Amino acid sequence: MSLRAGDWVEVRSKGEILRTLDKDGRLENLPFMPQMFQYCGRRFRVYKRAHKTCDTINFAGGRKLPGGIHLENLRCDGSAFGGCQAACLIFWKEAWLKPVDSASSGEVLPPPTKIAAGNGCTESDVLAATHAKTQPLSGGPRYACQATELLEATTRLPWWDVRQYFEDYASGNAGGWRLFVGFVYAAVFSCYHYMRRLGLTRLSVVLSWAYDKVQRLYGGVPFPRYRGSIPAGRPVPTVKLDLQPGELIRVKSYEEILQTLDTDNRNRGLYFDAEMVPYCGQTFRVRSRVTTFVNEKTGLINRLRGPAVILEKVWCKARYSDCRMQCPRAIYPWWREGWLERISDAPSDQRGHAQAAEAETRAHAASDT
Structure with missing residues (x-):
């Protein structure tokens, strides 16, 4: 559907979504999680296209996700996953959404694609799929959520694949200035990183110092890759404030x-x-x-x-x-x-x-x- 950031969509009905899922509650290996059913029939604004995402399992760079969407403020509450408190932003497939012209109007724009036929998935199947098929002998249940299964639902996306940045811009995910600033920082950090690897520590210090000087001219963020000085494994300062929500x-x-x-x-x-x-x-x-x-x-x-x-x-x-x-x-x-x-x-x-x-x-x- 080529949805853009800021577009309005309506989450399809439970029956429509179940018809897109296999018996493991997945579409193209991406799980549909039980807490997502509560949003069926409701309208939300697109936060950003999730055409790409990050690998938080092996930390090996970017991943490509076909037909992915993030909706504003819709995060996992962890209720089906042992009370996980990470509050991850939920992934949606375009097949689970239909575009509408506004938050309140009843007009639904014609769907450009047909909903794929699933394999008779039920709501019980979706709930059962929150537990991985292989369970440990001890240590509690092993869960399967969108975050744990992300590598199965995505493919590797090298940072040098420039098509992703064109899609960032075309989708409204990022403006031209934000992309330009990002490229400038990436160039500076690459130089800093290779200077360190080559043992040119003094030169890298000069580079980060110059970066900070330029940033101060317009109130920018200082070089964000400095390191702490406490030797690894040694005690670090701890503070207990007992902060509570709302403070x-x-x-x-x-x-x-x-x-x-x-x-x-x-x-x-x-x-x-x-x-x-x-x-x-x-x-x-x-x-x-x-x-x-x-x-x-x-x-x-x-x-x-x-x-x-x-x-x-x-x-x-x-x-x-x-x-x-x-x-x-x-x-x-x-x-x-x-x-x-x-x-x-x-x-x-x-x-x-x-x-x-x-x-x-x-x-x-x-x-x-």
Whole structure:
């Protein structure tokens, strides 16, 4: 259907969707998850075309997903997967959607393609498919969700395949300026990376220094690939704030956060990613706490060594990600409480903080393109 970011669609009925699925509840190896049924018959705006995504299983770069779509604000609630709290953005196939002219109008645009015939899948089959066919002898159930099965539903997409960037632009996923800035950063980082590999450390320091100088001229983000200084395996600073959903926080400065990281850029195993750097120094609200998640490689439930939190409207924008620039998956990063500081939210200043946070999130949304 060549849906674009911002288009309105209606999720097809349960019966229509079931007819597209095989007995394992999948279309072209992509699982339709049980919690997606609640959206049948409802209308949503397209967030971005999911024509590509990232490999979070082997971390081997980008993946190509035919007919993939992300809808605004529709994330997995983990209810069918052991209470996983990762809140991944759901993947939709175009065959599960039909275009409409607006959020409220009853006019449905003619479907350009025919719905494929499935193999008699039922809602019970979809529920049963949340558990992998092979189960471990111990350690709890092994789950199968869109994230764990993503490699089966996608094919490798090399970063040098320029067709993906044309589709980024044509689909409305990213504007010309965002793509240009991304290419500039990719060139700088490639030079930095190879200088380090060749032992030209001083030259790489000069390059990152020059990058920061240019960024400061227009209030840009500093070079996001610096490393912590604590030797790997040594104790790192820990902070317990017991933050709860709805609380207002400020992300600490990049320099302060680097002081809590080891040389692998981790704090108790949790990685501080380059995509988190643009949010440093800004104010947000806590969305949820994270202690439990499905390991995408094994399908087993894992627990964090120490809790982390997810912040409202703070997600990866794939600006600085290796070999997967402009990935639309919008994964929530997880934040250690030591990277945040609580802000007093008394009634006298609540409105001001809320307005500031809302202005920042609007700016983030606008900068997506």
